[in-house]
Amino acid sequence: MIFDAVDVIRTKRDGGSLSPEQIDWAVDAYTQGTIAEEQMASLAMAILLRGMTRAEVARWTDAMIRSGERMDWSRLSRPTTDKHSTGGVGDKITLPLAPTVAACGAAVPQLSGRGLGHTGGTLDKLESIPGWRASLSNEEMLDVLAKAGAVVCAAGSGLAPADRKLYALRDVTGTVESIPLIASSIMSKKIAEGTGALVLDVKAGSGAFMKNADDARELARTMVGIGTDHGVRTVALLTAMDTPLGRAVGNAVEVTESVEVLAGGGPSDVVELTVALAREMLAAADLTGGKDPAEALRDGSAMDAWRLMITAQGGDPDAALPTPNESHDVLAPESGVLSRLDAYGVGVAAWRLGAGRARKEDPVSHAAGITLHAKPGDTVREGQPLLTLHADSADRFERALEALEGAYEVGGEPERLPLIIDRIA
Template sequence: MDVIDVIKAKRDGHELTDEQIAFAIRSYTEEQMGDDQCAALLMAIFLNGMSRRETVTWTNAMIGSGTRMDFSGLGGPTADKHSTGGVGDKISLPLGPLVAAFGVRVPMLSGRGLGHTGGTLDKLESIAGFNVNVDSERLRAILTDVGVAIAAAGSDLAPADKRIYALRDVTGTVDSVPLIASSIMSKKIAAGADSLVLDVKVGSGAFMKDLEQAKILARTMVDLGNDAGVETSAVLTDMSTPLGRTIGNALEIEETREILAGGGPEDVVTLTVEFAERMLAAAGKTDVDVRAALQDGRAMDRWRRMVSAQGGDPDATLPTARHQHDILAEEDGYLGTLDALALGVASWRLGAGRARKEDAVQMGAGVRLHKTLGEQVRKGDPIATLYTDEESRFEPALDSALPGIVITQEQPSAREVVLATVEKQN
């Protein structure tokens, strides 16, 4: 088989055979296909799309490029959740311990932040001593004892995707539903959980801006998961405004603790409960009171045990930034716009995020919201506080944040956090 023939076939709008796809993925993973040739193939896919069969085969080939984790010996069902990324999205942090409190094992292999989107691993590393690099043997031990672990994915998990994703990023081929879906699902299927719930973010602060396109992506991913034997469903959630009242690493850990103590912002609690109920239902546990486990300390106990098991101090004082700056309301009214992208970029510019994967982050940097969308404000009220270790970062952060904060004289309609759901097809 010849690489050029595979490129030409997709360029001319033909469906690739299973053999052609397996050959292409294997050739690129083993560095027998050059970046230029793979880029040409990706652009042909970007322009001509892939059928469901092609997408399934592409996904399976990327899974097959590495190892698939097996948690069958843990003595109970396993469940996972994946978010397509947003601003202030700390759902995974309280969710894992909450689900584990009901006897379901939760192996969460998470990522780092890039650009305006925060990363779960960066947030956890703001806890003194917390180790996200856990080998498979230690991971199994933590899951057996505690029931939940949140760690970095190993390099042997769908390694083809790592190479292909990096190439997509620099060739303008990121925005392709089959390539997005196969990238996400190859890693999540290889991660080995029995069931998976997908949080597909929609809105200005999300990768997917349009609800209808997000539904297509969600359906593609749900079908991929179920075709691979992983019970999968998706919830499409609003990301036009930040989740909760904090954006940034240590700030979001602080809010996570509030949620696990029975408090916290209602939008975060609502989604945490929604995903927990779905994960538990997939594991056969339907007659459970999820909110009660947040109120009575069971979820907090699992959180503390997980943090300790991964080397962290659950009672450690969290890092704080050296400087802060308040954004005040300039008139009376209602907070009519609180744009997720504007505030996410502001947090990134303050030092909470990174432009390149190798960049360091400031653990105490970020944004705390004192008012949320729709709330009434008076002139002079603090709307948000910006935090950073370097005062020079305030100006560019404000350049991003201020246009995204708009006061109106009419109160906006109530926000719907859950926009749609996509279930397994019978």
Template sequence: MTHTAVDVIRTKRDGHRLTDDQIDWVVDAYTNGVVADEQMSALAMAIFLNGMDSTETARWTKAMVDSGEKLTLDVGRPTVDKHSTGGVGDKITLPLAPLVAACGAAVPQLSGRGLGHTGGTLDKLESIPGWRAQLSVDEVVAQLRSVGAVICAATTGLAPADKKLYALRDVTATVESIPLIASSIMSKKIAEGAEALVLDVKFGSGAFMKSPDQARALATALVSIGTDHGLRVSALLTDMSVPLGNAVGNAVEVAESVEVLRGGGPRDVIDLTIALADEMLSRAGITASPRDVLASGEAYETWARMIRAQGGDPDATLPTAKHKHLVTAPADGYLTTLDAYAVGVAAWRLGAGRARKEDPVQPAAGILCLAKPGDRVTKDQPLLELHTDTPDAIPAALQSLTNGYEIGDTPPPITPLILDTIRG
């Protein structure tokens, strides 16, 4: 059947479902330049306003997978991946990938860079001297066989339709669409070739999804798509109202991740790492105790081998900031609020993140949270330590933190880090 972009746009504009043939045609035609950006912009807005049902979303995902290559990961171990929807201080991939590999799985973690207030895994790892993000497919497979874990940039051949559409959605106010978000995430993960996938779907001020209900809807859509494509999928709903761990930035998050791998680190980072590892191993069919493996030091040894395999020096001194600034408590009491979004924006303004994809980041920029909600603090006690190489950025960072923390007379209620788990 011959289609036109106008007919496909009209179908969705008028609230009808797109046929499989329409979806296959329009995704392929857009990838190859037959459908123009302005036409796909109109279709994306129609989808944003009128949605897609689960069948349409699954087909849209398949069409994006089929737009490029699909990896075959024959590496001699069960393969399982993890994806987070992004947050502040979310360095979990760094200790998690080597931990799960040390338990016997292969973890092909194709990651991205930060944009705005959310950090990027590749930006963090690039603060390690010599480490490189760009690997060929052959290098990825070889490292999975020899080490069991790889964290690297996605190859350009995976889901090129998604790369093109993602950039368009970013400039046309059509990002916040669950079908388009879900198909974007899952097209890359399906093309990656892992047999199982665990998703960390975050909610709260520092997350893309602000409420648990929004996060649950996205998680359900992600699990449904993965199951339809033959993956063993789970999704954890996790709270991102408060920064995860004590470090927010690049080198500071690497340092905290290494601390976890060596048996220390903040309790919330440890707990979420173990919970995700348990779920990943279960999905991969492996019986092992990640807590015991973490305590044994094997996960740290796997981390060191993974970093060396990509040209990095795990023993090298990490970059440190040229300028530091303390934010202190204005009164005695309990720290009742530490807003993840405010801290994330402040870290971004200090140089830890970027406003545009082509912007550079400062490896040493970031924030150390010296107190967390529930802690008893005294007047003038340090709450936050700001790190940057550009001191002119500090006033803007402090402005971002206005109303980002509060001191009260009573401790705040304790809320669970993990709200629920959804399994396919």
């Protein structure tokens, strides 16, 4: 069935609901180049302003899934389960989480992305490991899953191509903030990935895409609804991103911290969130009677799965990671309790040090990043290092320090969101 693009735009502009046939046609026609960029931009703006019903969002997501391939893990002997995070600062959770869940009996096909702006990317972190490969064929992914129980790699070009095209358009037309379009973008890729169960880590706070918990909760509910409507058991945890996760922000420094967690140590917030998400992933996959994730971290089985996963993707888990040429300490201005450490400011500083990128094609420095010596609630002394900045060149420090102006505060009562704010199923 063929529609007139202007009629479809008018329907949504005037507050109407798009029919399943209109949605199917619009997504397919845009993917094929039949609808002009300016017309899809107009439709995206109408969706931003008018919203979508649950049925519309489900159909829009389905149309994007059908624009490409859908992966199939039926040859695996284990149930599949996956996690998606909406992104943040110091969010290295995928690194310890995937092997931990694998050590507890599930298969974890984790398609991840790269960092952009102040948020880090899982693939950038893992590429700090010499030899590790992000790009795998579907057969290679199956092979790694069979050997290690977990794979973390880049999504292929055949997965939801409609989303790739629409995402680029939203980025330049002021329509990124539309919750129906955010939710369908994330969920089309995750459902096409073929996992049987999905746990969403939806961040709220200054370092997250959603700055307040109410918006994050709405996004979480929308995504859980999409997953449920597509037969994927889906649950979401609403988690804090007002201050960075853990004590490392960057690439190699976050790999180092992740290995500490897998060795049974590491920062308490990273451990807590890893275990909480792992338990949700196992429950969603109906694997609640076996090994507990906390036990897998203690007994070394999670570390064994990590080593298998890294080796199977060409990496050397024993290799030295990149180290910075230059470091600079940021000192506490006075003695007292660190009451605030803003995730967004720290994320922008790490980006300016070279750990992130402004455009998708930009390179990143694997050695660049920030080490946090204190978190909100910690007592500090005047002149004590609060943060250590790492960079390949000392000329990176000035702009990074500008990003940190006003990002931390000593004195007063610490103001922090609880690490796990809510659970939505």
